[in-house]
Amino acid sequence: MNSKLIKIGLVGLGGIGSGIHAKYLNTAEGVRLVGVCDVMKDKADAIAAEYGADAYYDYKQLLEKAELDAVVIAVPHFDHPSVAIEAFGRGIHVLCEKPIAVHLNDANRMLAAYEDAKRQYPDLQFGLMFQERTYPGYRKVKEMIESGELGQLTRATWIHTKWFRSQTYYDSGDWRATWAGEGGGILTNQCPHTLDMYQWLFGLPTLISGHAHIGKYHDIEVEDEVTAYFEHDNGMIGHLIVTTAEIPGTNRLEIIGEHGKLVLEEGELVFHKNPKSMLKHSRETDQKFNTVKPERIAIPLEQNLPNPHEYVASRFFDRLKGGTEKLVAEGWEGPRSLVLANGIMLSSFSGQALAVPFDTDAFEATLKELAANSKYVKKTVKPMEGNDDLSASFGSNG
Secondary structure, eight states, rough: OOOOEEEEEOOSSSSHHHIIIHHHHHHTTTEEEEOOOOOHHHHHHHHHHHHTEEEEEHHHHHHHSSSEEEEEEEEEEEEEEEEEHHHHHOOOEEEEEESSSSSSSHHHHHHHHHHHHHHHTTTTTTTEOOOGGGHHHHHHHHHHHHHHOOOOOOOOOOOOOOOOOHHHHTTTTTTTTTTTSSSOOOTTTTTTHHHHHHHHHHHSSSSEEEEESSSSSSSSSEEEEEEEEETTSSSSSEEEESSOOOOOOOOEEEEETTEEEEEEETHHHHHOOOSOHHHHHHHHSSSSSSOOEEEEEEOOOOSSSOOHHHHHHHHHHHTTTTTOOOOOSGGGGHHHHHHHHHHHHHHHHHHOOSSSSHHHHHHHHHHHHHHHTTTOOOOOOOOOOSOOOGGGGGGOOO
């Protein structure tokens, strides 16, 4: 394996950039953080001094002058495509924060630029920071689904309301929770992991019905409460319920298959296993009302796993060194969660259920119209500090 020191640049020094990425990049084996970039000069200077890196205030200058092998992108979502496409054109590997982009058209532009750059740089890598795929609960759920242990799936219901955000949070950036600055609310910021996990476990639906409430509990112009209904081509239906307003919040994933019910909640995975297929029982029983008695099985989960962000990054770095292990999330997978996010919002805007695939131009046009016609003005803006507690920003019980 190549033992060359990997030179990394970090673009975006907000809460995630300075509070998460800079820290593990500073200690990762075989990696050196050589450049950091933020449009806020004081912040870039401070982080550069702290980690012994060079400061840049324009990402193009960083990509041009820092002699990078790879870049970690942690800027606001609308800027992900611009930074990534510039990096690809220079043969610089990319590890991008979630979501890959705000809308599918931008995500597809990124992938097209990546594929085009690979003609000149065939070993170019594009990874995404979907670290929740490493959580033991979600990994075990995926294993049980793929093994056929649940049999035919009939329903998946995910209530994920452990995303509480205060008004102070929304006031922590002039771009945050605006159509022009962020392109959406909970689906764009908090739930990309949940949406990625849904498609990772169950695949994409063929029909989406979305119901999004705009600024229902906060002084914002984007969605802070969403309920969605999905239909899949295998007959399974899905539900998603999310909000940033509930205390206490819930993170409960309930999956029904013909062989029982699987529930992931509060860090515990329980399988209520049927003695026979419920579908077969329904067809064959001569009784009108009797069911079967399931066995309650607590499924053990792995413990003491590495830090999720560091693990995703380490797999990315391993690939750059010539390793052959798969990335936790490849760039081409990024648009799949956007199918859900964009589809839910477009369905809600139109008041109609939406067949998948849908018109991606229609969603982009709607988003641009919302941004152009916005009259929303933030009353106060208090920047988020790099030392803010980010533990509540990530999903739990996975």
